[in-house]
Amino acid sequence: MVLYQIIMYWLAIGLYVISTVLYVISNDFHKSSLMRWATRFAVVGTVPHGIGIILRWIEAGHAPYTQLYEVSATNTWLSMAFYLFLQSRNKRLEPLGIIIVPVSFLFLAAGVMSSKEVLEIPPTFQTYWLFVHVLFAKLAYGATLIGAGLAAFYLLKLRFKSFILEKLPDSDVTDELSYKFMGVGFVFNTIMIVAGSIWAKSAWGSYWSWDPIETWSLIAWLIYGIYLHLRRTFGWRGQRAAWLALLTFGVMIFALFGIVLIYPSIHELYLNPKGKIN
Amino acid sequence: MRILASKKLALILIIALTIYSVWGMLEPQDKRFEVFSTPVFYLLVAIFFINTFSCTIKQIRILLKGNGINPQYSSREPFFKVVYTSELDDIYFGVTSFLAKNKYSLTIEEEKEKIILKAEKNKISKWSSVFFHVSLLLVIIGVLVSLLFKMDGIILLVEGQRLSEDHGSYVSITEGPLFREEGHTGKHIFMQKINLYYDKQNKIINEVEDVFTFGEEQFTMKASKPLNVKGFSIYHNKLGYAVDLKLVNTKNQQIQVITAPLYRGKFQNHNNYEGSFLLPGGYPVKAKLYPDVQNIMGQLNSKTNILKNPLLSIDIKSSVGKSVYTGNLAQGAQVKLEDYSLTFAGISKWSALRLVKEPGIPIIYSGFFISVFSVGMMFLFPVKTVYVQVTKTLTGVKVIVNGKASRFPAAFREELEIICSELNVELEAD
Numbered sequence: 182m183v184l185y186q187i188i189m190y191w192l193a194i195g196l197y198v199i200s201t202v203l204y205v206i207s208n209d210f211h212k213s214s215l216m217r218w219a220t221r222f223a224v225v226g227t228v229p230h231g232i233g234i235i236l237r238w239i240e241a242g243h244a245p246y247t248q249l250y251e252v253s254a255t256n257t258w259l260s261m262a263f264y265l266f267l268q269s270r271n272k273r274l275e276p277l278g279i280i281i282v283p284v285s286f287l288f289l290a291a292g293v294m295s296s297k298e299v300l301e302i303p304p305t306f307q308t309y310w311l312f313v314h315v316l317f318a319k320l321a322y323g324a325t326l327i328g329a330g331l332a333a334f335y336l337l338k339l340r341f342k343s344f345i346l347e348k349l350p351d352s353d354v355t356d357e358l359s360y361k362f363m364g365v366g367f368v369f370n371t372i373m374i375v376a377g378s379i380w381a382k383s384a385w386g387s388y389w390s391w392d393p394i395e396t397w398s399l400i401a402w403l404i405y406g407i408y409l410h411l412r413r414t415f416g417w418r419g420q421r422a423a424w425l426a427l428l429t430f431g432v433m434i435f436a437l438f439g440i441v442l443i444y445p446s447i448h449e450l451y452l453n454p455k456g457k458i459n
Numbered sequence: 460m461r462i463l464a465s466k467k468l469a470l471i472l473i474i475a476l477t478i479y480s481v482w483g484m485l486e487p488q489d490k491r492f493e494v495f496s497t498p499v500f501y502l503l504v505a506i507f508f509i510n511t512f513s514c515t516i517k518q519i520r521i522l523l524k525g526n527g528i529n530p531q532y533s534s535r536e537p538f539f540k541v542v543y544t545s546e547l548d549d550i551y552f553g554v555t556s557f558l559a560k561n562k563y564s565l566t567i568e569e570e571k572e573k574i575i576l577k578a579e580k581n582k583i584s585k586w587s588s589v590f591f592h593v594s595l596l597l598v599i600i601g602v603l604v605s606l607l608f609k610m611d612g613i614i615l616l617v618e619g620q621r622l623s624e625d626h627g628s629y630v631s632i633t634e635g636p637l638f639r640e641e642g643h644t645g646k647h648i649f650m651q652k653i654n655l656y657y658d659k660q661n662k663i664i665n666e667v668e669d670v671f672t673f674g675e676e677q678f679t680m681k682a683s684k685p686l687n688v689k690g691f692s693i694y695h696n697k698l699g700y701a702v703d704l705k706l707v708n709t710k711n712q713q714i715q716v717i718t719a720p721l722y723r724g725k726f727q728n729h730n731n732y733e734g735s736f737l738l739p740g741g742y743p744v745k746a747k748l749y750p751d752v753q754n755i756m757g758q759l760n761s762k763t764n765i766l767k768n769p770l771l772s773i774d775i776k777s778s779v780g781k782s783v784y785t786g787n788l789a790q791g792a793q794v795k796l797e798d799y800s801l802t803f804a805g806i807s808k809w810s811a812l813r814l815v816k817e818p819g820i821p822i823i824y825s826g827f828f829i830s831v832f833s834v835g836m837m838f839l840f841p842v843k844t845v846y847v848q849v850t851k852t853l854t855g856v857k858v859i860v861n862g863k864a865s866r867f868p869a870a871f872r873e874e875l876e877i878i879c880s881e882l883n884v885e886l887e888a889d
Contacts, residue, residue, distance in 0.1 A: 351869075353869045354869045354870070356869075357867050357868070357869040357870060358870075360866075360867070361838070361866075361867055361870070364837070364838035364866070365838055365839070367834060367838070368831075368834045368835050368837075368838050368839070371830055371831055371834050372831050375827040375828075375830065375831055378827065379824065379827070382692075382820070383685060384683070384685070384694075385694065386611070386685070386692060386694045386696075386813050386815045388820070388823065391483070391491055391492055391495050393484060396480055396483065396484055396491075397484065399480060400477055400480045400481055400484075403473055403476055403477040403480065404477060406473050407470065407473050407474060407477065410466070410469065410470050410473065411470070413866075414466045414470070415466075415470070
C-alpha cells in the first residue's frame, strides 16, 4: 500500500514540477496559453495526490493527520484545491500558481521523504472537535499561504516588471485580496485554536496548557491581530502590510511545522519524525 | 482616562503580549508555566482587559449614535451621476425597488425636492468588532473566575480501594484562592474494576475503562470519554500496577498485606513500573516491575506494558542504609527478612482519576463561540453601504450614487460599478 502511495505522490510532484516550469516559461515568453497549460497540469496533479491521501487513509484506518508524511500531503492538497478553486472563479488569480504550486510540491516532497510508519491513534483523538481542529488548521494554512503569496506578488510588482505580474489585478486590488485572505486565515485560525482548546479540555481536562504548539499558535494569532489592527485602525496598506503578511505566514509555518522539531509537545504525534507514540 | 480607550495602547499591548509569549517560549519547559503566571503577565492581561473594555464602550456609543444618514457622504465625490428626464416619484420608486430587489435595507430622508437614501447590506456586521471585543473580555473573565474558584486534583485508587472525596485523599491538588473546602463532596469513591484494552498487535494498552462508584451511583468511564458528574469533570489520568506484598511472621501468621503502587518509567524504562516505599520495621524498598520481562545480554527490560510474564526486582535496605536484599522475584516467591518473610503475592491495577471543578468554563466557551461568530461576520460579511441622492433640478431628476464598505473597498468599488450600471439600465427603461 505504501508503495502505491509513494508512486502517486511522486507522480503528483512530477506534474506539479511540470506545472511550475510552464508557469515560469509563460512568464518569460509572455504566453498566456502556457499559463493555462500550467494550471491544467496542476489540476491533473491533484488527482494522484488525492488518491495517495485516500490510500493512506485506508491503510492507516484514520484520517491522515499524524506525522509529517500525512500532514504535508493533506495540507498541500488542500492549499492546491483552494488555489485551483479560486483561480477558476477569478482568472486574474491564476498567476498565483507560480508561488503556490512550487511551495506545495516542495512541502509534499519533504513529507514523502519522511517516516511512513502508521501510527495508532489514541482513543482521545477520536472526536469531532479534533476533526474540526485539524480541518481548520489546514484551511488556515491554505488561506494564509494565498494571502502571503499575494503579498509577495504585491512587493514584486513594485520592483519588477514581468508578464505574470502584469496579469495580476491592480496593485490596490492585489493588496486588498491579500488582506481578504489573511482575514479569512484569521477566521480559520481562530476556529482552529477554539476547537483545539475545547478538545483538549474534554480529553485531558485543560483547555490551555501553554504547550509549545498552542503557544506558538497563539503568537501567530496575535501577530495576525497586529496585522489586522494596523490595517484596519492605522490604515496600513501596501508595502508595510505586505511585509507583515509575510511575517505572519512565516510564524504560522513555524507554528505548524517547526515547533515539534524543537520542543517536546503533546502534539508530537502530529509531526514526530520517528513516528512513535510515547 | 482617554488613553484607556486608545487604539494605540491596544496595539502596544498586543505587541507586548506577543513579545512576552515569544520570550516565554525561550524558557525551559519546566519554567514555562511559571512565566505565564508572573505578576508582569497578569498586569499586561489586566491592562489589556481594561483597554478592551473601554474601547468596546466607546464603539457601542459610536454605533448607537451613528444610525442616521450622513447626507454629505452621498454628494461627496459622486461615483455615479446622471440626470434623468422622468418624474421624481418614478425615479424614486425605481431606485428603491432596485435596491430592495438587491437585498439592501433602506433608510430614507426626504427634504424639499430632494430624497436621500441609505441602503445597507450585512448591517449586523457593524457590531462584529464589538462582539469580538466582548468575546475577548468573556475569555479573560472566564479564565479569572476559573483561577479564583478552581479545584483540580488527582486521586489514586487501586482496584478494590475506597476513598472519600476530601482534600486529604488527593495525591496532588490545586485549589483557587476562593475555592471553599465545602466544595468537596465527602462522598466515597470506590474503584470496582479497571478494564484494559489493547491495540491490534497486542503491544500497547490502548484504552482504559474505570468502573467505579461515586456516592451511591455506579459509573463506567473510558479514558477517551471523560465524565461530568456531581459538578466535577472526571478524567482518567494515569494507569499503573500495584504489587501486593504479603508479610508473614516466623509462626507463619500473616501480619499485613502491603499494596504498593508503582509508576510507569520514562524513556527506555517506559514499559516498566517503578516506586519506593517503606516496609514495617523501617526498611526502605525500591521496586521495579517488569510486566512482560525479557533478558537481553543480562539486562532486564519489559517488551510491552501488558501483564504477560511479570517479574519484580526489589532492593531492600535496613533503616541505616545497609543492603538487606537485592534480587528478582517471580509471583509467589518469598524473601526472608529479620523479623518476617515477604511474599510477592500478586499484582493489581490502579487508576489515577483527575477531578476538576472549573466554574469559568461556560464563560470561556461563550467567549470562544462569540469570537468565531464575530470574526466570521467581520471578514465574510462586511457592511456595504450605498448612498443615493435623488434631486429635482430644472433639467430633470439628478441621481447621485456613492458607497463604502467596512472592508475591502477596492472589491466593493467593482461591485458598485455593476450596481450603478444595472440601476442606470433600469431607470432608463422606466
